Amino acid sequence: MSDFRAMLAGFPNFNASESFFPNINLQDGLNWAEEFIQNVVLPRLPEAVASHFPVELGTVLVMFGCAGIFVAVVPLLPLVLVLAERKVAARFQNRTGPMRVGPWGVLQTLADGVKLLFKEDFIPPQGDKFLFLLAPYVIFACSFAVFAAIPFGQNILVSDFNIGIFYIMAISSVIVMGVIMAGWSSNSKWSLLGSLRSAAQIVSYEIPLGLSILTVVMLVESLSMSEIVASQSNGVFSWLIFRTPFTFIAFFIFFISGIAEVNRTPFDLPEAESEIVAGFHTEYSGMRFALFFIAEYANMFAVSAIAVTLFLGGWEGALPGYDIIGGLPGFVIKTLALVFLMMWLRWTLPRLRVDQLMNLCWKYFIPIAFFNILGTGIWGLIFPEDTLVSTGISCAIIYIGLIAAYKMAGRTFAERPAPQPS
């Protein structure tokens, strides 16, 4: 830990007065709530109240308040994403998607949510009732806890851990426990199959995921999310994806493994509706089902957000210093672009089989990820500092590599039939 502290100490502080949310110094992550009380609340209170104000209680209250805002705002994300997914899918399939509830169907997910609230909350009589009730909350809580460490913008983050990315990895691994609980307690064979598939899949894909994160951590020399972002502040070519050829590969491994982590096509085996009905949440109904659903979309957003933070500059703009409202819009746009990519894949590709899924992970991704780590280490020895030269060489290698991959794949787009007007 002392190493991290030393690292943190050496890092230049943000200029708090220039940031969008000025009064909180997020560098000292543990005390920000207390500081908020001390610097913002107390001076505004009458003298008599302020002198007797219990700072500790205030700190807790502020934390609860933040959590309240967080819990209220973040679930709106899936609400939007579900609608977006349906609209995107509809456009892919020559349909219009939901159009009836509200203008252009924008209130459809809300209506669905209300419907789900009123549905019967069915609990399988032979199942393990306690685990059955608990499982959705485990998944829901974990997938939202991940958001605590994601920097949405400059100083727009709940808590700036010095081990942010490690925390995210740890918390998102707990989701698999919820999945197994759901599968086991449902007393349904389809659920059990789905949950075991899910467990195998998530545990396997954590490895290439973690290894590709490691390349980033090696370059930044920090696990803190805000520091990872800060190291990419010099425009698009300082983004970690372009920094070395190895991080470029690592980004794709991370993103594909991320898709597998959140169980989306082509890796949606745990809930493959044509094979095992609905996988681990087969027996869930009503609001508990909605929790799974919300968690799934929240995960999707979280994975994209992490990918953006690690590889695509986080909230930093494409040009240095060019970020409005603390970089929040830029961050959201980049994340939604990745989310759209996930949707695009989902509505285009079929599903892999379970052995092919494992082959892809263990035979291809993990060796490549190890190779990446080695490569990143060597790169770090050759170019101890990021310079124009190193970035230039890196971009050149990436460009040549892409051309070579395109030639080797042997597919030319000219072969495609011209799309017909329908």
Add this chain to the structure above:
Amino acid sequence: MKPEEIYEVLTQQFSEAVLNFDTELAGDPSIHIAPSAIADVCQYLAETEALAFDSLMCLSGLDLNANDEEFAVVYHIYSMRHRHSAVIKAMVPKTNPHLPSVSHIWKTADWHEREAYDLYGILFEGHNDLRRILLPDDWEGYPLRKDYKEPEFYRGMRVPY
């Protein structure tokens, strides 16, 4: 090969098992075989080079009349190699309808025989899994028999309506 020629070949091979060649009726002429010899005849039909009946198109039970003494089992066979077909019939008594299975010769007979068993109650000896196939396992009677009377109730549900 024409059906008559096939009949000739069969009479030479299985003299007494081949009963007669029925051309009276309109449509396909059929070769009548004694039920006990059906598996042997079919084996011969399938494996002889000149005949090579490699596919069983259809296997059906048949009950012409409630007053008849016999069911018929009709085999429609075809040879992809020589492109000829034949209709083989075996008459089994209604009191004890049983005859050897041909499911080891043509695998498709497996399910067709189960169907014939299900709907006519014809027992195929040597069939390894002779269960009802279309009707529920606990259904009583064999519905395609002409003297079949549907039960009043099935598991408390009224059947005729």
Add this chain to the structure above:
Amino acid sequence: METTQQTESKIIELKPFADEMVVNMGPQHPSTHGVLRLELKLDGEVVREAIPHIGYLHRCFEKHSENLSYPQIIPFTDRMDYIAAMNQNWGFCLAVEKLLETDESRNFEVPERAEYLRVLICELNRIASHLLSFGTYGMDLGAFTPFLYAFRDRERLLLLFEKVCGARLTYNYVRIGGVSEIIPLEPGSITEQNYLDEVEAFLDYFEPKIDEYNELLTKNSIFTERTTEVAVMSADMALSYGATGPNLRGSGVDWDLRRDEPYSIYDRFDFDVPVAVDVPELGAVVGDCWCRYKIRMDEMKESVRIVRQILAEGLPDGPVMADLKAVRPPKGEIYFRSEAPRGELGFYIVSDGTPKPVRVKGRSPCFSALSVMQELSRGLMVADIIAIIGSIDIVMGEVDR
């Protein structure tokens, strides 16, 4: 009535600590294409045995038929393979017509115009059927989008069917001795011309779409991974199990009743019979799921060819119905098979000279093809079971009758 011990229902023992898990896939399951029930014996994800149980959609077609006159049976054949009901109508009518033709005193003949209309409509119906098979196969393997593309195109076909017979699914269009005239296409009239123009417009639209679908799904590398070298059915196995139609051709047997035993007027048209071959660049071997699927994609093109030839010739003039006072075939029996989209559809009809048949047996291609399931699925994975069911393309209405 005496029963054997075999009729007693099988009781499956619950053995929680055994290393084998028995799972019932179906009769209510998203991708068993109806009400097929598969009793899976699983060792983890690996299927030790998949035992099909059928009969959940049994509607006593054969028993009904014995109590109905011949024309009354035709609507029941609609309900057999409801995806390709035109072909089922036709198969039954062909068998009855064959039996009627044996009665020489009748001098019975199906009019030319009816034959052309039958081929036209039934080939379009074949395209509709294969489109559905393509779409649902994609969906079984997790690709949802092709399903809706297929339905979009099938919708246009259903509108075409609706225009000739007023129904979208259960047509009752092909009748004994011709085709129905409920919505007449009078020879040479503007309605007929409009209709043929619409058919042509559809073909012009649809033909390039097949290539698009091939690009979208057939050559997709995840799709080929899932389907190639899975559940290889050898030619002998296919013959022995009575698999017919695309399933048989997918095993490399060059056999199509339309060409090899031409019925109706199929001998007048020029078309190829697609037969599976190894495709090394995709990894496909003859007899695997991919080949069975590919045959259907290719057959759609051939159907388009046949329909185009009809359009080029134009429909002949004349009546669409033979002068048939009563359908009363002579005493006798007939087995006639025709090439339905799912394989050889045979009807065994026994007549005693009365207006009602003594026995009608529908030899359904799906029934035979499904019996191969148990052997094909041994040792594969759960996901492969879905791939097999989709690739042999069953319709439970026809399996259970």
